[in-house]
Amino acid sequence: MRQQKDVSPPSTPQERPQNSLQAQFVTITEEEAGQRIDNYLLRVCKGVPKSHVYRILRSGEVRVNKGRIDQLYRLVAGDMVRIPPIRIAEKAENSHVPAAEFSVIFEDAHLLVIDKPAGVAVHGGSGVSFGVIEQLRAARPEAKFLELVHRLDRDTSGLLLLAKKRSALTSLHEQMRDGHTDKRYLTMVAGDWKNARQHVKLALHKYSTADGERRVAVQADGQPSHTVFTLLKKFKDYALLEAELKTGRTHQIRVHTSASGFPILGDDKYGDFALNKALQKATDERGALKRMFLHAYQITFTHPESGKIMTLKAPLAPECERFLLSLGKPVN
Known part of the structure; x- marks a missing residue:
């Protein structure tokens, strides 16, 4: 960003303004263009409460090209943004x-x-x-x-x-929004999973607990959600599944398996808490599992520059692989 007048704007989107009683004037670069003004401010004003960022937007203290804008305004290369004086908590600074x-x-x-x-x-x-x-x-x-x-x-x-x-961020966001990416996970659930392939379509509703934690519940008026599960290996008490996301809701796989009666091993929000505790210690029949057994192992998308279809894979995490091997031969 280039300096305007006698102030020093953040040099990159990752830096935050220092405590100052002066307004800052920054010019939007090609790389920064296309994003909403609220998202831009949240990035450059690290340490500033979100509520304060939206307050200065509503009050008109933030200007673009000397004019008032709302939080939905999308920045254009060359826009001059006025950021009002912002005092950041010392804790955030340090x-x-x-x-x-x-x-x-x-x-x-x-x-x-x-x-x-x-x-x-x-x-x-x-x-x-x-x-x-x-x-x-x-x-x-x-x-x-x-x-x-x-x-x-x-x-x-x-x-x-x-x-x-x-440009890459915008392209990939569009692909995900339009359903043109393919995300697949490996997960192990408790229970006697029967179907080789199973579609789960349960609408999901996000809410917050009393202590501010995010939670998701199955609710008829929630967001439409769709996961396709494929049975890979079946054991006496557990099943290794591939989960293919058709939508990308918060905690989607975790809630879809739990609501279907097959909690993910080690899930501390929607799982079987007694089983999770027992799994932390090894037995004669299996090794220990001290984490949630959910791993994003494959994604397919179009490269934003070359247009090439790319499929990338990440091997199952070592701690999950060890637990899987400790179960011995599958029963299917």
Whole structure:
């Protein structure tokens, strides 16, 4: 971003304005064009509460080309944005994000695809000070643009796509919205799964618990949701399934299996809590499992620049693979 007047705007979308009593004037680059003004401000004003960002938008303190805009305005290259004086909490200013890299499945000038381990959030928030995206940005300070294309639950491992260009982010979001991506997961559930292939279509409703945690419930007036499950291996008490997402709702696979009577092993939100506790210790019949058995192992999409159809895979996480092998030969 280029400096306008006598103030210093953030040099990249990943940096936040410093505590200042001066307004900032920033010029939107080609890479930043196309995004909504509210999303842009949430990115550049790291540490500022979301409610405050929307307040300055509603009040007209944020201007584009000297005119008022609403939160749905999409930025155009060359737009001059006025960001009003914002005071950021000292805690946010002083917070330290440790730099980290993750196992890379694919990378070029447009995309970065990693194999995210279980137990790591994809971004900060909801009690988590930082996640994959913040750690990658810290490890790659030279990156002009780096954004999550989609999300994975903290306890889910596997393929996570990140865009290194605004054009790649827009293209992949369009593909996902139009149903042109194919996402597949490996999961192990408890119970006597019968069908070789099973469609689950249960509408899902998002809500928050009293302590602010996200939850999802099956509800008739919820969002339409569709998962296709394929039985891969059947054991005495468990079944290894492939889950193909036809829609991409929050916690979709977890709620669809649980509502069907087959909770995912290790799921601490929708699973069988007594079974989860028992699984943490090995027995004569099986090894221990101390995480949720849900892994994003395959994704197919069109490369945003070349137009080539790409299918990427991430091997089953080692801790899940060990548990699977400990079960011995399947019964089917």
